[in-house]
Amino acid sequence: MNQSRFELTPIGTVRSDLTDPASAPNQGDEGAPDAWLIFEPAVLEALDGIRAGDEVIILTWLDRARRDVLRVHPRGDQSRAQQGVFSTRSPHRPNPIGLHRVEIVSIDGGRVRVRNLEAIDGTPIVDVKPVLSGDVDER
Amino acid sequence: MNQSRFELTPIGTVRSDLTDPASAPNQGDEGAPDAWLIFEPAVLEALDGIRAGDEVIILTWLDRARRDVLRVHPRGDQSRAQQGVFSTRSPHRPNPIGLHRVEIVSIDGGRVRVRNLEAIDGTPIVDVKPVLSGDVDER
Numbered sequence: 001m002n003q004s005r006f007e008l009t010p011i012g013t014v015r016s017d018l019t020d021p022a023s024a025p026n027q028g029d030e031g032a033p034d035a036w037l038i039f040e041p042a043v044l045e046a047l048d049g050i051r052a053g054d055e056v057i058i059l060t061w062l063d064r065a066r067r068d069v070l071r072v073h074p075r076g077d078q079s080r081a082q083q084g085v086f087s088t089r090s091p092h093r094p095n096p097i098g099l100h101r102v103e104i105v106s107i108d109g110g111r112v113r114v115r116n117l118e119a120i121d122g123t124p125i126v127d128v129k130p131v132l133s134g135d136v137d138e139r
Numbered sequence: 140m141n142q143s144r145f146e147l148t149p150i151g152t153v154r155s156d157l158t159d160p161a162s163a164p165n166q167g168d169e170g171a172p173d174a175w176l177i178f179e180p181a182v183l184e185a186l187d188g189i190r191a192g193d194e195v196i197i198l199t200w201l202d203r204a205r206r207d208v209l210r211v212h213p214r215g216d217q218s219r220a221q222q223g224v225f226s227t228r229s230p231h232r233p234n235p236i237g238l239h240r241v242e243i244v245s246i247d248g249g250r251v252r253v254r255n256l257e258a259i260d261g262t263p264i265v266d267v268k269p270v271l272s273g274d275v276d277e278r
Contacts, residue, residue, distance in 0.1 A: 004263065006200045008145040008234050029273040043233055045209040049226030056225075059198075059236055061145045070184040086195075086267035087188030094182055095147050095265045097198055097236070101274050124143065126234045128225035134168040135240050135274065 008061060010124035011046075012039035012110070018120045021064050025118045026075055026089070028100055032118040037125055039110040050128070052107060057135070058100040059127040060119050065096035098123070101131065147200060149263035150185075151178035151249070157259045160203050164257045165214055165228070167239055171257040176264055178249040186251070189243060189267070196274070197239045198266040199258050204235035237262070240270065 016035035018024045025032045037058065039047060050056065069092035071082040085093040098119055105113040155174035157163045164171045176197065178186060189195065208231035210221040224232040237258055244252040 004149050006147040006149075006202070006263070006265075008147060010143050010145075011233050027271065027273050043209065043225075046223040046225045046232065048210065048221075048223035050223065054226075057238065059234075059238075063145070070182065071187065082187075084185040084187035084189065086182075086185045087193075087269055089268060089271065093185065093266065094150050095198075097266050099196065099198075099238075099268060099274075124145070126145075127232065127236050129228060129238060130226055132166065132228065134166050135238075 008126050010040070010061065010126060011043045012037055012125040014060065014117065014119045014121060014123040014125060016117060016119065016121045018118070021120055024120050028102060028116040028118045030118070032116045034105060034113060034115050035117040035119070037112040037114060039112065041110060044110050047107070050104060050107065052104050054104045055131040056102060056104060057129045057131060058102055058117070058125060060098035060100065061124045061126050062091040062096035062098045063124060065091035065093070067094055067096060069093065097126070147265050149179070149200065149265060150182045151176055151264040153199065153256065153258045153260060153262040153264060155256060155258065155260045157257070160259055163259050167241060167255040167257045169257070171255045173244060173252060173254050174256040174258070176251040176253060178251065180249060183249050186246070189246065191243050191245050193243045194270040195241060195243060196268045196270060197241055197256070197264060199237035199239065200263045200265050201230040201235035201237045202263060204230035204232070206233055206235060208232065236265070
């Protein structure tokens with residue numbers, strides 16, 4: 001394995017009523033609740049330009065995931081054959097980065113309310129990006 | 140700033156004819172070339188289930204980006220007002236993770252050919268995820 005390492009710094013934290021990884025929805029559009037994103041004071045300036053109604057991509061660090069898993073049953077369904085984790089959205093993967101597309105509901109300084117986030121309470125946030133047409137267009 | 144740190148391990152490397160960050164396209168659909176993803180032998184099993192024709196999201200570590208930038212002129216255009224980096228796709232941001240949606244052209248063991256990747260030669264790859272309907276549907 002390549003010996004390089006890169007260090008991620010949390011820029012904020014998810015505050016959610018979801019507290020149990022086992023009962024959290026697999027995806028945001030599968031009944032996930034609204035949640036708060038609480039940003040670190042040091043990065044507030046980087047939020048400038050984000051507005052209520054925007055669709056953004058939140059990247060999180062799934063700190064309760066396993067990193068030594070390369071194959072899983074898709075969606076935890078034992079009746080389905082195992083697949084490589086890169087062909088699934090399993091949280092268990094060499095670098096457990098979560099990718100969540102959400103809509104911004106409201107912004108109050110460093111407290112940002114979002115719709116339908118499946119990440120559990122306490123999950124560290126590592127990046128926020130706007131959704132671009134190249135992410136969503138059929139090619 | 141929160142003092143936690145998380146460690147990313149590269150799972151592979153981009154091989155591309157793009158070598159100059161300054162002249163690379165801003166996005167894959169803006170004239171970016173096809174490129175190779177060369178995966179580490181230790182993670183090959185995690186690719187199982189990915190096939191030519193699939194659309195996937197590649198996450199990279201933009202190792203030549205600056206991490207101390209919170210505001211930028213969008214697309215480097217000095218005539219546009221500065222915005223917070225979280226409302227742009229600037230590579231310069233606290234955690235310089237690149238997000239690239241690409242189509243798989245072919246797979247040869249750990250060498251994967253993809254279309255239209257704007258990441259430059261040598262960029263470390265940190266994750267691969269399938270595109271899901273929740274990423275692309277209008278909500």
